[in-house]
Amino acid sequence: MVSGKKAATSATGPARKARKLRDALHRHGYLYYSLDAPEVPDAEYDCLMRELVALETAHPELCSADSPTQRVGGAPLAAFGQLKHRIPMLSLDNAFSDEQVQEFDRRVRERLGAPAAVGYSCEPKLDGLAVSVTYERGVLVQGATRGDGETGEDITQNLKTIAALPLKLRGAGWPRVLEVRGEVFMPLAGFEKFNREAAARGEKTLVNPRNAAAGSLRQLDPRISASRPLDIFIYACGYVEGRQLPRRQSEILHMLMKWGFRICPQSSVVGSLEGCLAYYREIGAARATLPYQIDGVVYKVNELASQEKLGFVSRAPRWAIAHKFPAEEALSSVRDIEWQVGRTGTLTPVARLEPVFVGGVTVSNATLHNFDELSRKDVRIGDKVVIRRAGDVIPEVVRVIIERGLRRSAPIVAPVTCPSCGEPVARDPEQAALRCLRGRLCPAQRKEEIKHFASRRALDIHGLGDKLVEQLVDANLLRTPADLFGLSVAQLAQLERMGEKSAHKLHAAIATAKRTTLPRFLYALGIRDVGEATALALAQHFAGLAGLRAADADAIQQVPDVGPVVAAHVEAFFRDRDNQAMLGRLIASGIDWPAMPARTSAGRFAGQVFVLTGTLSGMTRIEAQQAIIARGGKVSGSVSKKTHYVVAGADAGSKLAKAASLGVTVIAEDAFAAMLRK
Numbered sequence: 263m264v265s266g267k268k269a270a271t272s273a274t275g276p277a278r279k280a281r282k283l284r285d286a287l288h289r290h291g292y293l294y295y296s297l298d299a300p301e302v303p304d305a306e307y308d309c310l311m312r313e314l315v316a317l318e319t320a321h322p323e324l325c326s327a328d329s330p331t332q333r334v335g336g337a338p339l340a341a342f343g344q345l346k347h348r349i350p351m352l353s354l355d356n357a358f359s360d361e362q363v364q365e366f367d368r369r370v371r372e373r374l375g376a377p378a379a380v381g382y383s384c385e386p387k388l389d390g391l392a393v394s395v396t397y398e399r400g401v402l403v404q405g406a407t408r409g410d411g412e413t414g415e416d417i418t419q420n421l422k423t424i425a426a427l428p429l430k431l432r433g434a435g436w437p438r439v440l441e442v443r444g445e446v447f448m449p450l451a452g453f454e455k456f457n458r459e460a461a462a463r464g465e466k467t468l469v470n471p472r473n474a475a476a477g478s479l480r481q482l483d484p485r486i487s488a489s490r491p492l493d494i495f496i497y498a499c500g501y502v503e504g505r506q507l508p509r510r511q512s513e514i515l516h517m518l519m520k521w522g523f524r525i526c527p528q529s530s531v532v533g534s535l536e537g538c539l540a541y542y543r544e545i546g547a548a549r550a551t552l553p554y555q556i557d558g559v560v561y562k563v564n565e566l567a568s569q570e571k572l573g574f575v576s577r578a579p580r581w582a583i584a585h586k587f588p589a590e591e592a593l594s595s596v597r598d599i600e601w602q603v604g605r606t607g608t609l610t611p612v613a614r615l616e617p618v619f620v621g622g623v624t625v626s627n628a629t630l631h632n633f634d635e636l637s638r639k640d641v642r643i644g645d646k647v648v649i650r651r652a653g654d655v656i657p658e659v660v661r662v663i664i665e666r667g668l669r670r671s672a673p674i675v676a677p678v679t680c681p682s683c684g685e686p687v688a689r690d691p692e693q694a695a696l697r698c699l700r701g702r703l704c705p706a707q708r709k710e711e712i713k714h715f716a717s718r719r720a721l722d723i724h725g726l727g728d729k730l731v732e733q734l735v736d737a738n739l740l741r742t743p744a745d746l747f748g749l750s751v752a753q754l755a756q757l758e759r760m761g762e763k764s765a766h767k768l769h770a771a772i773a774t775a776k777r778t779t780l781p782r783f784l785y786a787l788g789i790r791d792v793g794e795a796t797a798l799a800l801a802q803h804f805a806g807l808a809g810l811r812a813a814d815a816d817a818i819q820q821v822p823d824v825g826p827v828v829a830a831h832v833e834a835f836f837r838d839r840d841n842q843a844m845l846g847r848l849i850a851s852g853i854d855w856p857a858m859p860a861r862t863s864a865g866r867f868a869g870q871v872f873v874l875t876g877t878l879s880g881m882t883r884i885e886a887q888q889a890i891i892a893r894g895g896k897v898s899g900s901v902s903k904k905t906h907y908v909v910a911g912a913d914a915g916s917k918l919a920k921a922a923s924l925g926v927t928v929i930a931e932d933a934f935a936a937m938l939r940k
C-alpha cells in the first residue's frame with residue numbers, strides 16, 4: 263500500500279507506476295492467499311487493484327499476462343483445447359489397510375537394497391482435481407487438467423483466476439521452464455458459503471467440494487471460475503528446464519513455497535513405515551477439523567535418487583502410494599422402503615432416507631440389496647440406520663440402531679405382486695431373488711430394457727436419457743426397443759421440455775445408432791446374464807446373428823466361458839416369439855453392423871493373454887477385446903502367471919497390484935494403442 267501511494271506521487275511515467283502497483287499487489291496477494299498472513303486490510307488491497315485496473319484501461323499497452331488484474335477472467339471460450347503433457351502425469355496406487363502399506367514399504371526397501379528404514383514425505387490426499395501449471399521465465403503461461411495423464415484440457419484462463427496460484431514467481435533462481443503439479447480444491451468454508459448464497463438466490467447448489475472444484479475449472483466462461491472460491495496446493499514438479507532441483511521431495515516442497523506456491527501445511531517428513539502409520543492416524547483424527555476435504559494421505563519416498571531407482575509401473579510410481587481412509591458412515595432414518603423393478607424383473611428393496619451428508623454427497627436412498635439382506639438386517643420403516651458410502655458405489659444400509667423402549671413398525675414382508683405391473687412375483691430359487699416374470703409387459707421392465715438398449719455401452723443413443731425413455735413409455739409411444747426406430751420428429755417434439763430442434767437432433771441420433779457392432783447389439787438386447795464380455799464371445803463364436811438365433815443351448819455352451827445357465831437364457835431369449843418379432847423389426851428398420859473380424863491363431867498377438875482393467879479413453883472395452891482377438895490374442899478376466907499384458911486404463915484397481923505382485927507387464931492405454939497400430 264505504502265509503495266503504491268509513493269508510486270502515485272513520484273512516478274515518472276504510467277509504466278513505472280503500473281509496475282509498482284503490480285509488485286505491491288503480487289506481494290500482498292502472496293501474503294494473503296499463500297501465507298495466510300496479510301499485512302494490509304482487504305480494502306487497501308482492493309484500492310490498489312482499482313488503481314491498476316484504471317491505469318491499464320487508460321493504457322492497454324501496459325497490461326501484461328502476469329498482471330494481477332488478469333485474474334478476473336476474460337471472454338468465454340468455445341471449447342477447451344487439448345494439451346499434451348511433456349511428461350505424463352502419473353496416477354497413484356491405493357492402499358486400504360496398514361498391511362497394504364507395510365507391503366508397499368517392504369517392496370520399496372527390497373528394491374533399494376534392503377535398508378532398515380526409508381524416509382517418506384507424507385501429505386494429506388486432497389479430494390480435488392489434479393492440474394499442471396507451466397511457468398516460463400517465472401511467468402504463468404499455461405495450465406492443464408490431468409486428463410488421462412497423457413493429454414489434458416487447456417484451462418489456463420480458469421487457473422489464472424485462482425488467487426493462491428502465482429501469476430509470476432517470487433524470489434529468484436527459478437528454472438527457465440518450470441511445470442508444477444498440484445490439486446485444485448474448494449475449501450469447505452467457501453463451498454458452504456457459495457451454497458448458502460446460491461440457495462438464497464434460488465440457484466442451483468454444488469453437490470460436493472470435489473465436484474465443485476472440477477466443475478468450476480471446466481467452465482468455458484472464466485468469469486464463472488473466477489466467482490468460485492478455489493484454492494490450490496502444489497505437490498510436485500513436472501517438466502523442468504535450466505536448473506537442477508533439490509534432491510528430496512521435502513526440499514522441493516520448501517523451494518516451491520519460496521517461489522510463492524501454496525504447499526499443504528499438513529505435509530510432514532517421517533523416517534520410516536511406523537512414522538507413516540502414525541501420520542495416517544494423526545491426520546485421520548484431525549480430518550473433521552481440516553478446512554478442506556481429503557480422502558486419505560499420500561506417502562512418497564523422500565530421496566529423489568531412491569525414487570529414480572524405483573521407477574514406475576505403467577502409470578503409477580513404485581515410490582508413492584495413497585493410503586485411503588475407510589468408507590464414511592453416517593446416521594439417518596428410514597422414511598420408507600420401496601421395491602424397485604430392474605431390467606430383468608428383479609425386485610430390489612431401496613430405503614428412502616432422511617437426507618444425510620456422507621462421503622461428500624447428500625444421500626437420500628440406500629440399497630438393501632435383496633429380500634434376504636433386508637430380513638437379515640431387519641430394517642423397518644422409522645428405524646435409525648447406519649449408512650455407508652465408499653467412493654462412487656451406491657450407498658448401503660449397514661445396520662439398524664435399536665433404541666431401547668422405542669416401538670418399531672412391523673417387519674417388512676416380501677411383496678407378492680410387482681409394484682409396477684401388479685402381477686404376482688416369483689421367488690427365483692437360484693439367486694434368492696424376487697422377480698416379476700412379465701418381461702416387457704411390465705412397464706418398469708419395459709423402461710429399463712429400453713434405457714439399457716440406448717445406454718452408452720450398448721447402442722449409445724446420444725440425448726436419449728432415462729427421463730425421456732420414461733416419458734415415451736408412459737405416452738405409449740414405446741413398447742419395445744424396436745419402436746425407437748419408428749418414432750417421428752413430430753412425436754418426439756410433443757414431449758415435455760422438447761423443442762423442435764432437440765427433437766430433430768434426437769431423431770438423427772436414433773438413426774445414427776443403427777450403425778453399430780454385433781457385440782454391442784447383442785449386449786443391447788439385455789439378455790439375462792449376457793454382459794459385454796459374453797456378448798463379445800457370442801459374436802466371435804457365431805460370427806453373425808443368424809447362427810446364434812438358430813443355435814440351441816448345447817451349441818451355445820460351446821462358446822468359451824458360457825455355462826449351461828447362460829446358454830439356457832440365450833436360447834430362451836431367441837425362442838421367444840415376441841423377441842423374434844422384435845428382432846425382425848429391428849433388422850427391417852435397417853440396424854446393421856460390419857462383419858466380425860475373422861478369428862485367427864496366426865496374428866501378431868498369437869498365444870498372448872491380455873487382461874483389461876480400468877476405463878480406456880480412446881475405445882470401449884469391447885473394441886479393445888475385439889482388437890486383441892482379431893490379432894490372434896486372448897482376453898482373460900483375471901490376472902495370473904499366464905497373463906502376458908495387463909492393459910491399464912484410468913482408475914484401474916486391484917488388478918494392477920496383482921500384476922505387480924506377479925511381475926506381469928502393465929502397459930498404459932497409449933502403449934497398447936501403439937501395439938495395435940504396429
Ligand code: D41
Nearest residue numbers: 352353354385387388392445497498582
Ligand atoms: O493431494 C493429492 N490429491 C495428491 C495427489 C498428492 N498430495 N500427491 C500426489 N502425488 C502424485 C505423484 C506421486 C504421482 C506425483 C497426487 C498425485 N500424484 C495424483 N493426483 C491425481 C493423480 C495423481
